[in-house]
Amino acid sequence: MRVLITAGGTSERIDDVRAITNFSTGRLGSLVADAYSQLADVDVTLISAKRSLKPSNPAIRIIEVESVQELIMEVTNQLEQTSFDIVVHSMAVSDYYLTGTASQEALISRLGKNKSVLEALNQAFDPISSEPSKLSSQTETMYFQLQQTPKVISLIKQLQPGACLVGFKLLVDISEKHLVKVAKELMAKNDCDFVLANDKTRISGDEHLGYLINRQGEFTTYTSKQAIAQGIIEQTMKGRTT
Amino acid sequence: MRVLITAGGTSERIDDVRAITNFSTGRLGSLVADAYSQLADVDVTLISAKRSLKPSNPAIRIIEVESVQELIMEVTNQLEQTSFDIVVHSMAVSDYYLTGTASQEALISRLGKNKSVLEALNQAFDPISSEPSKLSSQTETMYFQLQQTPKVISLIKQLQPGACLVGFKLLVDISEKHLVKVAKELMAKNDCDFVLANDKTRISGDEHLGYLINRQGEFTTYTSKQAIAQGIIEQTMKGRTT
Missing domain, CATH: 3.40.50.10300 (CoaB-like)
Known part of the structure; x- marks a missing residue:
């Protein structure tokens, strides 16, 4: 068995x-x-x-x-x-798994473009790197975007x-x-x-x-x-x- | 010593x-x-x-x-x-420590209000609860907001x-x-x-x-x-x- x-x-x-x-x-x-x-x-x-x-x-x-x-x-x-x-x-x-990160500063500049807010928001995240990396800790406010994992x-x-x-x-x-x-x-x-x-x-x-x-x-x-x-x-x- | x-x-x-x-x-x-x-x-x-x-x-x-x-x-x-x-x-x-979470659905509805995008974004997150809790996994896309921790x-x-x-x-x-x-x-x-x-x-x-x-x-x-x-x-x- x-x-x-x-x-x-x-x-x-x-x-x-x-x-x-x-x-x-x-x-x-x-x-x-x-x-x-x-x-x-x-x-x-x-x-x-x-x-x-x-x-x-x-x-x-x-x-x-x-x-x-x-x-x-x-x-x-x-x-x-x-x-x-x-x-x-x-x-x-x-x-959830992490798909992107963005600093508040990056979001401000990227959301300023002439797109619908949500579309702009979703395009405003940097993808997570599979290369050796460490997120910079220079920004005061950070945003993570996460996608649902398969069950x-x-x-x-x-x-x-x-x-x-x-x-x-x-x-x-x-x-x-x-x-x-x-x-x-x-x-x-x-x-x-x-x-x-x-x-x-x-x-x-x-x-x-x-x-x-x-x-x-x-x-x-x-x-x-x-x-x-x-x-x-x-x-x-x-x-x-x- | x-x-x-x-x-x-x-x-x-x-x-x-x-x-x-x-x-x-x-x-x-x-x-x-x-x-x-x-x-x-x-x-x-x-x-x-x-x-x-x-x-x-x-x-x-x-x-x-x-x-x-x-x-x-x-x-x-x-x-x-x-x-x-x-x-x-x-x-x-x-x-960073986590200050808020928002589902994509919540963000869409909250960002629709007549405020500047970033202000709306920052108000669109639900605070992290100190009560016993588990985030719902009903939404496909989730956003986390994080604040820098003191050094x-x-x-x-x-x-x-x-x-x-x-x-x-x-x-x-x-x-x-x-x-x-x-x-x-x-x-x-x-x-x-x-x-x-x-x-x-x-x-x-x-x-x-x-x-x-x-x-x-x-x-x-x-x-x-x-x-x-x-x-x-x-x-x-x-x-x-x-």
């Missing part, structure tokens, strides 16, 4: 010394990877952010990525080359419709009812078999309130990272023999 | 799950802290980024910070309360004119001549006694090309983090007895 797990937070490059990062430590994903790897005849591949925590079992194959672009490439590679029974997509993926989770069932997919939804400071509603929307949109819904304000070290929701809309509540990892394994392994 | 060291990279909050971070690992700063702490009668205080590497000597007092605002508070506290003989400011400090290094000699100050300058892919020139400007502007000048493209693990420049404009070249740490200690300790 083969399991693919993504964990940690992606990081979108601004220049050679700065990035926009997602805070995820990758701890829950690495616990999930370790727990699957202890089952007999289960091969685990983990796509992990460079700076995130790693599982302890050396039998787990680890692929490191930084940006959403690298993540998409590796997820696609894996799903095209190998047939996975279960995919747990716990990585915190940047919603990695939508790729998974497109490439492997037969895999059991566990999606993750993290929101901040909302009611259980609203969280479950949003998780169900993620499930429907991306054809997930399970969604682990959690709220940042209810996570602190190993204490971690999580709702694992199945296709029937039923959910089980867990209160620690270890319990969430075990719950994901029990529910995704139901009826399987390894 | 008392030494204050700053190390690691600051991180400017976007919302509860994202930040703009500086890549610094804090490794050079923690080597410097360890090296000073091995001298007799030297007390070392390290102000370190939360996610950065820590020194091995448990006698070093460690204060953790995340944002530039927290760094300023702690540096000010330390320098007001304690007299330091040497201050090594190696922390990679964010040049932490300029505080040090203002608060303790008698301390020996080591500043750091990191640039990317420039000539040795230009790097030394920029380092001398930093020295003059902030009344540094030494500046360690380095180029991101010449740093790879322990290999680390650094020029330690003194007030006379003379510089010594080092090629590893360990050698830079030892060089800083030798040069700042010259003529001192502990």
Whole structure:
């Protein structure tokens, strides 16, 4: 049996010394990877952010990525080359990547041209360089322009419709009812078999309130990272023999 | 004798799950802290980024910070309360912090009002919330507005004119001549006694090309983090007895 797990937070490059990062430590994903790897005849591949925590079992194959672009490439590679029974997509993926920067001074001069404001605004940004670079810090006010990244989770069932997919939804400071509603929307949109819904304000070290929701809309509540990892394994392994 | 060291990279909050971070690992700063702490009668205080590497000597007092605002508070506290003989400011400090965000849709509607474009633009951003929050990812194009942060290094000699100050300058892919020139400007502007000048493209693990420049404009070249740490200690300790 083969399991693919993504964990940690992606990081979108601004220049050679700065990035926009997602805070995820990758701890829950690495616990999930370790727990699957202890089952007999289960091969685990983990796509992990460079700076995130790693599982302890050396039998787990680890692929490191930084940006959403690298993540998409590796997820696609894996799903095209190998047939996975279960995919747990716990990585915190940047919603945006940086496309341009402009100083206030540059914006003033560029927006002065005779174009519609928005068109002028969008043309007023300098593209992000892939060459070694560091943004100048000479201007007092700086503007960043960001574009939405493609949704990695939508790729998974497109490439492997037969895999059991566990999606993750993290929101901040909302009611259980609203969280479950949003998780169900993620499930429907991306054809997930399970969604682990959690709220940042209810996570602190190993204490971690999580709702694992199945296709029937039923959910089980867990209160620690270890319990969430075990719950994901029990529910995704139901009826399987390894 | 008392030494204050700053190390690691600051991180400017976007919302509860994202930040703009500086890549610094804090490794050079923690080597410097360890090296000073091995001298007799030297007390070392390290102000370190939360996610950065820590020194091995448990006698070093460690204060953790995340944002530039927290760094300023702690540096000010330390320098007001304690007299330091040497201050090594190696922390990679964010040049900008985020002041507002706007979706393209919000900008279109807000810029449509009858104001001058730049005034409208600056009023078109929603302020960053200090409440628990996560930016919505519903818009395709997003804009960030950032303001320059105060220069932490300029505080040090203002608060303790008698301390020996080591500043750091990191640039990317420039000539040795230009790097030394920029380092001398930093020295003059902030009344540094030494500046360690380095180029991101010449740093790879322990290999680390650094020029330690003194007030006379003379510089010594080092090629590893360990050698830079030892060089800083030798040069700042010259003529001192502990």
